[in-house]
Amino acid sequence: MVTRIMNWFDDRLPLTATIERHLTKYPAPINMNIWYLAGVLLVVVLVIQLASGIWLLMNYEATAEGAFASIQYIMRDVEYGYIIRYMHTTGASAFFALIYLHMFRGMMYGSYQKPRELLWVLGWLTYVLLCALGFTGYVLPWGQMSFWAAQVILSLVGSIPVFGEELLTWIRGDYLISGITLNRLFAFHVVLLPLALIAVVFVHILALHEVGSNNPDGVDVKKFKDEDGVPLDTKPFFPYDVMHDLYAIGVFLIFFVTIMFFYPDGGGYVIEYVNYEAADNLKTPEHIVPSWYYTPFYAMLRAVTFPLFGLSAKFLGFVVMAAGIAIFVALPWLDRSPVKSIKYKGIYSKFFLALFVVSFFVLGYLGSVTSTPGRTLAAQIFTVTYFAYFFLMPFYSKYEKCKPVPDRVSLS
Amino acid sequence: MKKFTLALAIFLSSFFFSLGLSAAAGAPCGNYLSSDGSTKGECEEAYINPKDKASLQRGAQIYMNYCLGCHSLKYARYKRVSEDLEIPLDMFQANLIFGDQKMGDLIQIGMDSKEAKQWFGNTPPDLTLEAGLRGADWIYTYLTSFYIDDSRPLGVNNKVYENVGMPHVLIDMQGIQRSVCKQIPLIASNGGLKQDPLSGELLTGEKCGFLEVDNNSGELNPEEFAQAMLDLTNFLAYMTDPMKVERESIGTYTLLYLFVFTMLSYLLYREFKKDLH
Numbered sequence: 001m002v003t004r005i006m007n008w009f010d011d012r013l014p015l016t017a018t019i020e021r022h023l024t025k026y027p028a029p030i031n032m033n034i035w036y037l038a039g040v041l042l043v044v045v046l047v048i049q050l051a052s053g054i055w056l057l058m059n060y061e062a063t064a065e066g067a068f069a070s071i072q073y074i075m076r077d078v079e080y081g082y083i084i085r086y087m088h089t090t091g092a093s094a095f096f097a098l099i100y101l102h103m104f105r106g107m108m109y110g111s112y113q114k115p116r117e118l119l120w121v122l123g124w125l126t127y128v129l130l131c132a133l134g135f136t137g138y139v140l141p142w143g144q145m146s147f148w149a150a151q152v153i154l155s156l157v158g159s160i161p162v163f164g165e166e167l168l169t170w171i172r173g174d175y176l177i178s179g180i181t182l183n184r185l186f187a188f189h190v191v192l193l194p195l196a197l198i199a200v201v202f203v204h205i206l207a208l209h210e211v212g213s214n215n216p217d218g219v220d221v222k223k224f225k226d227e228d229g230v231p232l233d234t235k236p237f238f239p240y241d242v243m244h245d246l247y248a249i250g251v252f253l254i255f256f257v258t259i260m261f262f263y264p265d266g267g268g269y270v271i272e273y274v275n276y277e278a279a280d281n282l283k284t285p286e287h288i289v290p291s292w293y294y295t296p297f298y299a300m301l302r303a304v305t306f307p308l309f310g311l312s313a314k315f316l317g318f319v320v321m322a323a324g325i326a327i328f329v330a331l332p333w334l335d336r337s338p339v340k341s342i343k344y345k346g347i348y349s350k351f352f353l354a355l356f357v358v359s360f361f362v363l364g365y366l367g368s369v370t371s372t373p374g375r376t377l378a379a380q381i382f383t384v385t386y387f388a389y390f391f392l393m394p395f396y397s398k399y400e401k402c403k404p405v406p407d408r409v410s411l412s
Numbered sequence: 413m414k415k416f417t418l419a420l421a422i423f424l425s426s427f428f429f430s431l432g433l434s435a436a437a438g439a440p441c442g443n444y445l446s447s448d449g450s451t452k453g454e455c456e457e458a459y460i461n462p463k464d465k466a467s468l469q470r471g472a473q474i475y476m477n478y479c480l481g482c483h484s485l486k487y488a489r490y491k492r493v494s495e496d497l498e499i500p501l502d503m504f505q506a507n508l509i510f511g512d513q514k515m516g517d518l519i520q521i522g523m524d525s526k527e528a529k530q531w532f533g534n535t536p537p538d539l540t541l542e543a544g545l546r547g548a549d550w551i552y553t554y555l556t557s558f559y560i561d562d563s564r565p566l567g568v569n570n571k572v573y574e575n576v577g578m579p580h581v582l583i584d585m586q587g588i589q590r591s592v593c594k595q596i597p598l599i600a601s602n603g604g605l606k607q608d609p610l611s612g613e614l615l616t617g618e619k620c621g622f623l624e625v626d627n628n629s630g631e632l633n634p635e636e637f638a639q640a641m642l643d644l645t646n647f648l649a650y651m652t653d654p655m656k657v658e659r660e661s662i663g664t665y666t667l668l669y670l671f672v673f674t675m676l677s678y679l680l681y682r683e684f685k686k687d688l689h
């Protein structure tokens with residue numbers, strides 16, 4: 001019976017073939033480690049965000065007058081509305097935590113190198129979309145921090161020379177941040193950006209299944225195949241990885257649920273305390289800080305304190321900040337190392353990767369506190385070291401001495 | 413690689429730990445001096461319990477009598493409060509609802525915000541989410557820190573919120589509180605108490621800014637007043653997060669379920685893994 005139904009479909013749709021290719025028979029390297037879980041968990045969080053988002057949408061009101069109160073309506077009067085909302089806020093932070101781990105995995109194991117350049121670019125695109133989703137979503141509750149973060153970020157557009165001011169007014173749809181601005185950010189957050197994200201994630205995974213997964217050794221598992229043409233150092237995705245992933249999803253959800261139900265504010269990082277106050281365009285909060293996942297880039301923005309070539313410091317800061325996000329896309333072409341994995345790369349690659357991690361975290365800290373002259377200097381130094389990882393890569397990755405790469409994967 | 417992963421994990425956790433510390437730092441409570449004079453600007457800790465219904469009921473009572481005149485709770489509804497705090501509807505209706513509001517209504521007030529601004533210099537804010545904005549410790553310390561200050565238009569000031577526009581509405585309850593100076597033991601550079609090197613007597617110095625209530629000037633004694641303010645703080649914390657108790661109990665069941673699910677999936681995974689090698 002089942003076979004007959006499947007046959008009926010297979011004559012009209014490549015159903016079995018698709019399932020086999022992408023799920024049951026997808027060959028996954030046997031030496032994948034914990035870093036390889038972030039991708040699966042990102043898909044889980046994507047589903048969580050879509051589901052909770054739809055439910056929030058049923059009661060949210062996208063007007064300057066009603067937005068803040070409608071969130072409280074969801075929290076108080078909607079049956080289990082608070083669970084839906086906390087799911088969505090916790091999900092946003094989890095999304096960024098995972099995407100950073102996921103990207104770092106790629107940087108460690110050289111997963112962006114040939115033939116995975118396009119896979120990497122698509123991944124980077126999801127990151128840019130996620131940044132936009134995070135920003136637009138953050139404005140929706142229309143609290144004090146929503147309003148002022150929108151004010152600060154959108155005002156960057158106004159710093160663009162010549163036509164900046166007019167562009168800003170066009171984007172805001174008003175001379176100030178207003179309900180009109182809220183409405184368009186809302187449209188982006190609930191329609192355009194999620195649609196784009198889903199599409200890009202889909203293609204990201206298609207691309208992955210075309211070129212196959214990399215692994216911690218960075219060796220090509222397709223070199224050695226058995227009689228059936230299945231790479232030797234792989235295992236089928238089902239049941240081995242599915243079981244493994246299920247277990248990992250369980251562990252992840254334990255963390256997720258703990259935050260969601262017991263520490264929904266996340267100590268002020270998941271939901272910022274200032275956002276408990278409704279937006280007030282006459283009252284600037286003492287410190288305007290972005291969500292934790294943007295703080296490294298916010299620190300870069302503030303690190304540029306001097307005008308140059310007739311361009312304002314603000315505009316230059318904006319450029320540096322955007323470059324900090326954009327630069328990841330260039331990695332496949334910056335890395336000239338003959339080996340992929342950091343395991344076999346030379347000492348310079350190891351040093352610069354470590355420097356990048358330290359810079360990222362220090363900038364993250366600096367972006368979350370008020371600036372003092374000393375902190376600004378620190379932010380300038382670490383902005384330079386952050387970019388050094390990227391801009392010096394063509395040199396250090398080419399001229400350093402690498403370790404010999406084994407033919408087959410090692411199981412350590 | 414294992415070592416590297418481990419190092420990174422340690423690095424990450426210490427980073428988030430330090431982030432947490434830095435978020436807690438600063439002087440959230442203005443000029444408030446702790447009763448032993450050792451810290452300034454740190455809030456007093458409010459030991460409140462969202463499960464203590466009696467405390468919440470007392471807090472609601474104080475709020476409705478002393479605060480609702482100026483501060484709305486406009487995101488909450490009477491009916492919900494009465495159900496959650498188990499205040500019988502009719503009693504609630506008789507004692508706590510003023511004017512012509514209905515049980516299902518949001519707890520709003522009739523004060524005109526422009527006029528209020530003229531009277532007090534600032535509009536009294538809505539307090540539904542105050543405990544989220546400031547934290548329970550801040551509210552508790554604020555409520556216990558009003559003191560007599562003749563230089564202010566209303567004759568009172570507040571240690572936590574310098575030059576506050578709010579009158580000391582609980583002055584009959586608390587009595588006359590003043591900011592006073594005291595002789596306190598000096599702390600030596602080694603952290604111990606400073607002594608006179610010859611006589612061995614403890615050295616003292618004058619420190620100002622302590623809060624002291626005139627004896628028997630209020631309806632409540634200091635302990636009773638502190639408890640009343642805890643009740644009020646508890647009520648405001650409930651206002652911000654009315655689901656806390658329910659949420660944590662659902663959370664516990666969800667976690668239990670996830671533990672079982674994770675255990676089972678681990679065992680299953682281990683079974684499958686056996687025939688890989």
Ligand code: HEM
Binds near residue numbers: 035036038046120205
């Ligand atoms: C919504 C966001 C994303 C989702 C849902 C997602 C999903 C996935 C999944 C399921 C995998 C396979 C499992 C794994 O290897 O971990 C994967 C692999 C990969 N992803 Fe992503 N990803 C996202 C964002 C990104 C970003 C931002 C980048 C990099 C800029 C990226 C780069 C890669 C690379 C290079 C691989 C192959 C890694 C390897 O085989 O070593 N992805 N992604």
